[in-house]
Amino acid sequence: MRFGLLGTGPWATAVHAPVLAAHTDVEFVGVWGRRQEAAAELAASCGTRPYQDLDALLADVDAVAVALPPAVQSGLAVRAAEAGCHLLLDKPLAVTVPEAREAVSAAADAGVASVVFFTTRFGVEQSDWISEQAAVGGWFTGRADWLGAVFTSDSPFAASPWRREKGALWDVGPHALSVLLPVLGEVTEVTAVRGPGDTVHLVCRHSSGAAATATLSLTAPPAASGATVELRGESGVAVLPERNDGPAAALHRAVDALRKAAATGVPHPCDAAFGLRVVEVLAAAEHSLATGTTAALATAAPRP
CATH class of the missing domain: 3.30.360.10 (Dihydrodipicolinate Reductase; domain 2)
Structure with missing residues (x-):
């Protein structure tokens, strides 16, 4: 599965980017961020490329992992779903119910799989x-x-x-x-x-x-x-x-869960609909x- 990463903050840098770079069944295509310099630096550290144009990244990937504030994430989730990308999202899905519903509806309308990364659920x-x-x-x-x-x-x-x-x-x-x-x-x-x-x-x-x-x-x-x-x-x-492994191990499992949901069409229990609830x-x-x-x-x- 070809993945793009949206976000360049501490969570993206410490967890998302290293996991996408290391996962054996994932091609880490590139990074997009609201700060282009940060995207370039993070991409270089993981051997991938930065994207200045979000739509260009969405066109090049099968799925996106989002590591951005929830108010930003919800709108980008809609945009990515409309581009046909499967969604690996962070919690909370959004900070308002209407925004969360829009993300759920967009994923359903596009027929894309979604997983919200509640870390405990992937231990x-x-x-x-x-x-x-x-x-x-x-x-x-x-x-x-x-x-x-x-x-x-x-x-x-x-x-x-x-x-x-x-x-x-x-x-x-x-x-x-x-x-x-x-x-x-x-x-x-x-x-x-x-x-x-x-x-x-x-x-x-x-x-x-x-x-x-x-x-x-x-x-x-x-x-x-x-x-x-x-x-x-x-x-x-x-x-x-108690958890005996860190968030990186949990994210590896979340990536696998999204891959399985995309392949089978069976929603994961932690999909966007659960995120909405x-x-x-x-x-x-x-x-x-x-x-x-x-x-x-x-x-x-x-x-x-």
């Missing part, structure tokens, strides 16, 4: 655990703590304007929801309250009848950072395994924060 042990707990069922409650120290450390993502604006809800909230939704079902209502810094606490009612909480932060003290998911139900207590929950939580009320969500139609 081997984590993916197996999620499938096992979904099969077990009977869960009474869930708890997800996703505490980052991006704004309290020397993280390269601390200067990210969109993270500064949208905070933990939109940055690490997708990770928590990507684990809770496939196990507990669709969120039917959500209440959100603010904590210290950018911390947000969610209380979610799920279609299974279970309730779950999530604590999300990018301003946790470094010593308190980390991610935990715990489920309690009829079969006892289950805890999400996550955006709908985040937008509802944002509405809850603004109004001090509980926000209800419509249940999505069953997948074919």
